[in-house]
Amino acid sequence: MPELAEVSRIVHFIRKHLVGKTLSVVQAQNDDIVYGKVGTSAAEFQKAMQGNKIIGAGQQGKYFWITMSKAPHVVMHFGMAGWLKIRDADTYYYRTTKAGDSEWPPKHWKFLLETDETPKTEAAFVDFRRLSRIRLVDCPADDIRKHTPLKENGPDPLLDKDIFTAEWLTNKVKSKKVPIKALLLDQANISGIGNWMGDEVLYHSKIHPEQYSNTLNNEQIIQLHKSIDYVCTTSVDLLADSEKFPEEWLFKHRWGKGKKNQASVLPNGNKIVFLTVGGRTSAVVPAVQRKTGPVAKDVTSDNESDNATKTPANSKRKRTNVKKEDEDEDHAPKRAASKRRIKNEDEAPIKKEELESPNRTSGRRRSARSTK
Structure with missing residues (x-):
């Protein structure tokens, strides 16, 4: 799964492509595990993000966050197989040649973002294994690390x-x-x-x-x-x-x-x-x-x-x-990847709750990345 270095990579791309931009379109896919396990709902996420401006991004280990112009802010981790894709950006740390990995919106998305600029920037949080977590934290941006889950790490x-x-x-x-x-x-x-x-x-x-x-x-x-x-x-x-x-x-x-x-x-x-x-x-x-x-x-x-x-x-x-x-709280190692980038010898087996995902289309692990 993504570790400190891989998460730092995605924070870099959030800062490069999303910080300073207002979200004109936000769609969130209902998932009572990815959102619900941490006390958030897709509807709450969508309401909080819609029309809000992204002003920053940060990281503590495997956790990362997006700070907004007004609270609440979004704190996330990728679990075993999650990732944040930015359309036409090389965010993934490994290569893939699968044709389906260039489609948009991508499969197994949990939220989709569009900015109000021209041309617009589009981003998608994806996770077919449903081990990632997306939560809202209602506090000043400077206090995010004082709240769960970061304060426990x-x-x-x-x-x-x-x-x-x-x-x-x-x-x-x-x-x-x-x-x-x-x-x-x-x-x-x-x-x-x-x-x-x-x-x-x-x-x-x-x-x-x-x-x-x-x-x-x-x-x-x-x-x-x-x-x-x-x-x-x-x-x-x-x-x-x-x-x-x-x-x-x-x-x-x-x-x-x-x-x-x-x-x-x-x-x-x-x-x-x-x-x-x-x-x-x-x-x-x-x-x-x-x-x-x-x-x-x-x-x-x-x-x-x-x-x-x-x-x-x-x-x-x-x-x-x-x-x-x-x-x-994510004590697991990083997720697997394709042959040209980071791999993992001990990926966990797919669980029953993953098979019940509302937007799951297949049982295979998705090696998703936008190709250049």
């Missing part, structure tokens, strides 16, 4: 550099006994880091994702802080365009998993293996990410390097799981 590594310091991270990491990957994914700790970003951060930190957080030493945590800043800053500066990511990044070489006769390896020959940590598939380079302390469970995967410690077959393994993910 941890600091944003880029937005909150005054809070997200090496000292703060040290205290947070040492205060918990969970796999470090699970700690990074929990949005109550840090806003915005999902599956691929967590793997990239731990790879650059040379930390094994299963190691208990409270067993990391100060030097490792300082490096972890530096790696979080590096991965977040670089990916945001590049607008989440993975084709422009540094060639040495784990991200550029991890996607061989599951492909016939294609192993996942780095250019230097180091093998990439895949583990489940905190309920998420994790890409790991055992030659680099050594275990330096106790872990939640040892690796038994056939493709694990001999450098990893194996647990005897007759011993009991303790499983440490992250708390059950709440669809609204």
Whole structure:
């Protein structure tokens, strides 16, 4: 699903194409999950937006918002498969060649916006999986982060550099006994880091994702802080365009998993293996990410390097799981994407409530993006 970098991309395009413009036409598709789960209705959204002027956009981790000339404002997250499309703009962070992805209005839309200028700007929020959330927040624009759901989430590594310091991270990491990957994914700790970003951060930190957080030493945590800043800053500066990511990044070489006769390896020959940590598939380079302390469970995967410690077959393994993910508060990793951009190994199965979507037309995951 979209993580901090991908959400930053869409905020960039909102600012570029929508900020400063008045909405002349607003249509909202009734959905008692996408709107209703967070106490909003499509009718309320449409009434609040119609004729209102967009004056700004912002982000905290995986959440983003659009501020209006008068309250209420709109706070959203994309869930597993949501996105905001702007007609004739290259908003998506991956490519697609599907003919249907260029149609307008797009399938599975939740709201459509048109501005009053000539030529007009058109935007659409889409989500066939119905795991995204759209809510109205009635407060001054500067107070949005003081309200649910943002106030329940941890600091944003880029937005909150005054809070997200090496000292703060040290205290947070040492205060918990969970796999470090699970700690990074929990949005109550840090806003915005999902599956691929967590793997990239731990790879650059040379930390094994299963190691208990409270067993990391100060030097490792300082490096972890530096790696979080590096991965977040670089990916945001590049607008989440993975084709422009540094060639040495784990991200550029991890996607061989599951492909016939294609192993996942780095250019230097180091093998990439895949583990489940905190309920998420994790890409790991055992030659680099050594275990330096106790872990939640040892690796038994056939493709694990001999450098990893194996647990005897007759011993009991303790499983440490992250708390059950709440669809609204969004502790899940990012959604899948097509071959030229960001992908996801562990997309959740389609649920019954998704099949009952009022505008669902097929069971397949939609890889939607306007083509140039």
